[in-house]
Amino acid sequence: MSPPDSTEVISAGVAAGLDAVGVARAERFGSVRAELVRHRDQGLHGGMAFTYRNPDRSTDPGRVVDGARSLVVGALGYRRPTPVRPDRAVGRVAAYARRDHYGALRQALGQVAAMLVAAGYEAVVVADDNALVDREAARRAGLGWYGKNSNILLPGRGSWFVLGTVVTTAELVPSDPVPDQCGPCRRCLESCPTGAIIAPGVVDARRCLAWLVQAGGDFPLEYREALGNRIYGCDDCQEVCPPNRLLEDAGEDASVGTASGSEEDMAWGSVAGGVSSGSEEEMAWVDLVELLGLDDDRLMDRYGRWYIPRREPRYVRRNALVALGNSGRGDDPEVVATVVRYLADADPMLVRHAVWAARRLGVDAAVPA
Numbered sequence: 477m478s479p480p481d482s483t484e485v486i487s488a489g490v491a492a493g494l495d496a497v498g499v500a501r502a503e504r505f506g507s508v509r510a511e512l513v514r515h516r517d518q519g520l521h522g523g524m525a526f527t528y529r530n531p532d533r534s535t536d537p538g539r540v541v542d543g544a545r546s547l548v549v550g551a552l553g554y555r556r557p558t559p560v561r562p563d564r565a566v567g568r569v570a571a572y573a574r575r576d577h578y579g580a581l582r583q584a585l586g587q588v589a590a591m592l593v594a595a596g597y598e599a600v601v602v603a604d605d606n607a608l609v610d611r612e613a614a615r616r617a618g619l620g621w622y623g624k625n626s627n628i629l630l631p632g633r634g635s636w637f638v639l640g641t642v643v644t645t646a647e648l649v650p651s652d653p654v655p656d657q658c659g660p661c662r663r664c665l666e667s668c669p670t671g672a673i674i675a676p677g678v679v680d681a682r683r684c685l686a687w688l689v690q691a692g693g694d695f696p697l698e699y700r701e702a703l704g705n706r707i708y709g710c711d712d713c714q715e716v717c718p719p720n721r722l723l724e725d726a727g728e729d730a731s732v733g734t735a736s737g738s739e740e741d742m743a744w745g746s747v748a749g750g751v752s753s754g755s756e757e758e759m760a761w762v763d764l765v766e767l768l769g770l771d772d773d774r775l776m777d778r779y780g781r782w783y784i785p786r787r788e789p790r791y792v793r794r795n796a797l798v799a800l801g802n803s804g805r806g807d808d809p810e811v812v813a814t815v816v817r818y819l820a821d822a823d824p825m826l827v828r829h830a831v832w833a834a835r836r837l838g839v840d841a842a843v844p845a
């Protein structure tokens with residue numbers, strides 16, 4: 477079999493719709509394994525499983541493909557401008573969760589894997605599936621550097637990218653690493669609404685809103701106000717980040733828009749595979765009264781691709797009730813009627829969040845004594 481050329485493989489990734497592609501040796505991620513164990517020992521993982529479940533496995537590409545020699549790592553840009561907030565009680569969805577960008581990413585990486593398989597090598601795609609720490613693969617493949625908010629930033633293009641890898645037995649020439657470019661900036665640490673970035677590069681998941689909306693149980697009382705109108709994900713530490721802001725202020729998106737799509741799609745980044753439903757406004761801003769009126773099936777049809785504990789729709793409702801409480805719309809009869817309905821819900825957890833929302837909205841009279 478003829479040895480594959482890194483340049484050809486990278487070009488194939490770009491042709492498949494990826495916005496950046498790099499190559500790394502498939503060595504163990506030794507220091508990351510130690511970080512995972514340290515985070516877990518100190519409780520910073522907040523009970524998450526994901527890559528923490530088995531640090532030996534998620535830091536060893538050889539566990540994905542026996543005899544792995546190289547990683548081909550791809551980044552796909554997902555950021556589009558957040559539409560103006562509608563003038564009603566709405567919940568905000570973080571940019572990465574508005575459409576199925578992971579599906580699009582896997583599809584593009586799948587084309588790279590198919591090319592390697594056709595050349596006689598083994599090649600397996602891993603992306604956001606906990607088999608490998610994706611950011612470390614991206615750092616090693618020279619796609620970017622670890623920001624102090626722990627995201628990988630691509631030089632000149634910022635962090636609005638999802639990341640994934642093809643683990644392969646092919647021997648490829650590795651890309652050069654990217655040096656740190658945060659410099660003295662500390663904006664993400666200073667702007668996190670809950671102080672979750674406890675040191676440069678270290679996120680305490682117990683305080684991180686992006687984790688708390690995905691965690692089971694009651695939403696912690698001390699962070700309910702800080703949750704604001706978010707119902708899934710949190711973008712604050714990326715929105716304040718100067719490399720991201722520079723691009724937005726210039727009216728450009730981080731990605732180059734190589735995939736097919738409408739003119740608007742092209743201008744605001746690639747949506748390879750075009751997996752989307754609903755307008756940008758509907759995907760970014762969810763009408764809370766409407767969401768809280770959906771039955772389980774319809775709710776999961778719309779939001780089932782999110783990470784929801786044990787796939788129980790009650791957790792999406794829990795987040796929506798907190799956001800409704802924070803909406804400041806205690807004078808809107810539909811908002812009040814929704815909260816009152818949940819005060820009598822069969823699920824005690826939702827009743828507790830409805831009580832909190834009623835008090836926060838100043839409609840305490842609705843709460844039974």
Ligand code: B12
Binds near residue numbers: 508572
């Ligand atoms: C668990 C997880 C989470 C958890 C924990 C986040 C975290 N920081 O680990 C929660 C639910 C909070 C989360 C949130 C988000 N996530 Co997430 N998440 C993951 C997941 C499944 C594993 C991450 C992991 O293993 N972390 C392990 C810990 C130890 O690593 P770390 O915190 O990143 O720490 C590293 C650096 O800090 C660095 N480091 C160590 N010391 C120092 C010191 C300095 C000075 C610096 C600068 C760095 C540094 O080394 C550490 C080890 O690699 C990956 C998917 C995957 N399979 O890899 C996606 C992933 C990391 N998430 C992603 C995204 C998009 C997000 C959100 C932006 C989503 C959102 N808008 O809500 C937020 C960002 C929050 C944040 N600031 O990190 C993307 C990141 C893309 C990118 N460009 O970096 C990933 C890679 C998914 C993907 N495949 O695209 N996520």
Ligand code: SF4
Binds near residue numbers: 712
């Ligand atoms: S995602 Fe939000 S809560 Fe988590 S570290 Fe970033 S700004 Fe803080």
Ligand code: SF4
Binds near residue numbers: 623626716
């Ligand atoms: S806000 Fe500043 S410190 Fe934080 S990741 Fe961006 S450039 Fe780095």
